[in-house]
Amino acid sequence: MAPPRDLRDWIARLEGEGELVRVDAEVDPELEVTEINDRVVKSGGPALLFENVKGFAHSLLINQFGTERRMSMAFDAPSLDAVAEKLGDVLEMQPPQGLVEKVRGLQKLKSIADSRPKTVRSGPCQDVVLEGDDASLDLLPIQTCWPGDAAPFITLPAVITHDPRSGTRNVGMYRMQKLGPRATAMHWQIHKDGRADYLATDGKIEVAVALGLDPVTTYSASAPLPKHIDELMLAGFLRGEPVEVVRAKTVGIDVPANAEIVLEGYIAKDELTEEGPFGDHTGYYTPPEPFPVFHLTAITMRRDAIYPSIVVGKPPQEDAWLGKATERIFLPAIRMTVPEIVDYDLPVAGAFHNCCIVSIRKAFPGHAQKVMHAIWGLGMLSLTKAIVVVDEWVDVHDYEEVLFRVGANVDPQRDVLITEGPLDHLDHAPTRQFYGGKMGIDATHKGPQEGTREWPPEIEMTHEVQELVERRWSEYGIPLDPAAGNGRISQSPGPLRRLLRR
Numbered sequence: 001m002a003p004p005r006d007l008r009d010w011i012a013r014l015e016g017e018g019e020l021v022r023v024d025a026e027v028d029p030e031l032e033v034t035e036i037n038d039r040v041v042k043s044g045g046p047a048l049l050f051e052n053v054k055g056f057a058h059s060l061l062i063n064q065f066g067t068e069r070r071m072s073m074a075f076d077a078p079s080l081d082a083v084a085e086k087l088g089d090v091l092e093m094q095p096p097q098g099l100v101e102k103v104r105g106l107q108k109l110k111s112i113a114d115s116r117p118k119t120v121r122s123g124p125c126q127d128v129v130l131e132g133d134d135a136s137l138d139l140l141p142i143q144t145c146w147p148g149d150a151a152p153f154i155t156l157p158a159v160i161t162h163d164p165r166s167g168t169r170n171v172g173m174y175r176m177q178k179l180g181p182r183a184t185a186m187h188w189q190i191h192k193d194g195r196a197d198y199l200a201t202d203g204k205i206e207v208a209v210a211l212g213l214d215p216v217t218t219y220s221a222s223a224p225l226p227k228h229i230d231e232l233m234l235a236g237f238l239r240g241e242p243v244e245v246v247r248a249k250t251v252g253i254d255v256p257a258n259a260e261i262v263l264e265g266y267i268a269k270d271e272l273t274e275e276g277p278f279g280d281h282t283g284y285y286t287p288p289e290p291f292p293v294f295h296l297t298a299i300t301m302r303r304d305a306i307y308p309s310i311v312v313g314k315p316p317q318e319d320a321w322l323g324k325a326t327e328r329i330f331l332p333a334i335r336m337t338v339p340e341i342v343d344y345d346l347p348v349a350g351a352f353h354n355c356c357i358v359s360i361r362k363a364f365p366g367h368a369q370k371v372m373h374a375i376w377g378l379g380m381l382s383l384t385k386a387i388v389v390v391d392e393w394v395d396v397h398d399y400e401e402v403l404f405r406v407g408a409n410v411d412p413q414r415d416v417l418i419t420e421g422p423l424d425h426l427d428h429a430p431t432r433q434f435y436g437g438k439m440g441i442d443a444t445h446k447g448p449q450e451g452t453r454e455w456p457p458e459i460e461m462t463h464e465v466q467e468l469v470e471r472r473w474s475e476y477g478i479p480l481d482p483a484a485g486n487g488r489i490s491q492s493p494g495p496l497r498r499l500l501r502r
């Protein structure tokens with residue numbers, strides 16, 4: 001098998017695996033869907049297809065990505081690390097030696113060639129074409145997610161623009177606040193590629209928004225690729241099959257032919273509106289701020305189109321797994337520039353930009369600081385507020401072990417680097433927006449070259465004794481209850497804890 005062809009194939013697969021529940025009770029897209037979904041997400045429950053949304057003819061799909069299993073199923077892969085390996089294989093291609101390697105090399109090259117989107121003449125996304133007054137956002141079951149939200153928000157869009165200078169396509173996931181039947185705000189933040197395309201135009205920029213895609217293409221819209229790389233290429237590569245695109249009806253943009261819904265329109269350069277408040281993935285409401293206005297010129301749809309949604313809020317939420325997919329898939333690319341990185345973890349509770357734990361193969365004094373600066377210079381990771389560096393043998397995904405290393409190996413005066421730089425658009429903590437303090441914590445072992453005393457050896461039992469006790473265990477007659485005694489300190493992992501720790 002390959003990753004799902006389109007949203008309906010995806011829904012069928014989820015259903016076949018017991019990973020989706022159809023809800024035919026009537027539900028209100030204003031707040032009620034959020035509360036239902038919140039309970040389901042937090043207990044690791046299924047994707048939900050609401051088929052009876054109050055006041056709307058279209059079904060609403062939510063929680064399609066809400067567990068590690070579903071996120072991996074989206075790529076038709078056994079794990080997110082397996083997806084990363086596929087990318088790593090191509091990035092680290094060496095000149096092939098011998099026939100077998102040459103054939104394998106050709107297959108890898110083919111996977112790159114396949115990643116180019118393929119233009120087709122027609123697509124199901126244009127089964128229904130609504131223009132003029134017929135094109136109305138009132139048709140769609142757009143959710144009002146949280147009580148303090150300014151309006152309903154489209155939360156899972158793939159927003160397509162082109163760079164007016166180079167023509168390069170960009171696909172980004174930027175929420176859209178409904179302003180009326182034919183207008184929304186466009187919340188592309190200052191570090192984002194769609195925003196850069198918009199700033200480069202001299203009058204207005206055409207925009208197409210695809211809703212309800214195959215899950216790999218939806219994921220790709222959220223992937224932090226360098227500006228000059230088309231996200232549809234990544235989607236094609238990860239799908240092992242090109243994304244088919246068809247020309248939109250009222251704008252000069254190609255859109256994924258398999259989309260459930262496409263919104264076509266434009267954004268005028270100097271028209272801004274107050275966007276927000278919106279209950280954001282930081283766990284707080286982002287206050288109103290000026291953002292551009294998207295004007296709708298057409299809606300095209302499949303028949304009985306399914307509207308996709310997601311709710312962000314206090315972590316963990318469904319987007320945790322889109323973030324974890326990026327964490328895993330981008331590791332090989334990060335290693336291309338910083339090869340001493342062994343692994344990294346962006347804790348869900350840190351909303352991805354607040355904290356990065358990284359393990360390194362330390363080779364010289366100040367190596368941890370070198371890696372901190374490298375991360376602060378890498379794509380969207382540059383916005384990271386706090387970095388913890390540990391040695392290669394530390395499991396970065398085990399937060400208790402990381403805390404142990406920070407406690408045991410850090411002299412705060414010597415090992416905490418306080419600096420400053422760009423911060424996430426949504427970070428409300430810094431005194432001014434976009435810029436402020438950053439912290440790097442060096443929790444690696446230090447040596448005399450770094451001016452410390454001799455580092456003491458770690459405690460470890462000998463293999464011989466471990467094996468002896470393993471062999472003789474039943475002889476001792478000691479029952480072990482992992483939930484008892486000292487074991488209780490780490491407690492049995494509840495669903496929330498599991499989500500936070502992966």
Ligand SMILES: Cc1cc2nc3c(=O)[nH]c(=O)nc-3n(C[C@H](O)[C@H](O)[C@H](O)COP(=O)(O)O)c2cc1C
Nearest residue numbers: 172173174175187188189192193194222223224322
């Ligand atoms: C559910 C979800 C919602 C998001 N909403 C926004 C948003 O409103 N504005 C924004 O700038 N980024 C948002 N992001 C992050 C961007 O999609 C991400 O940074 C992506 O890389 C942007 O594409 P670009 O690099 O081509 O600009 C969201 C991500 C997810 C998963």
Ligand SMILES: [Mn+2]
Nearest residue numbers: 170193225227
């Ligand atoms: Mn981009």
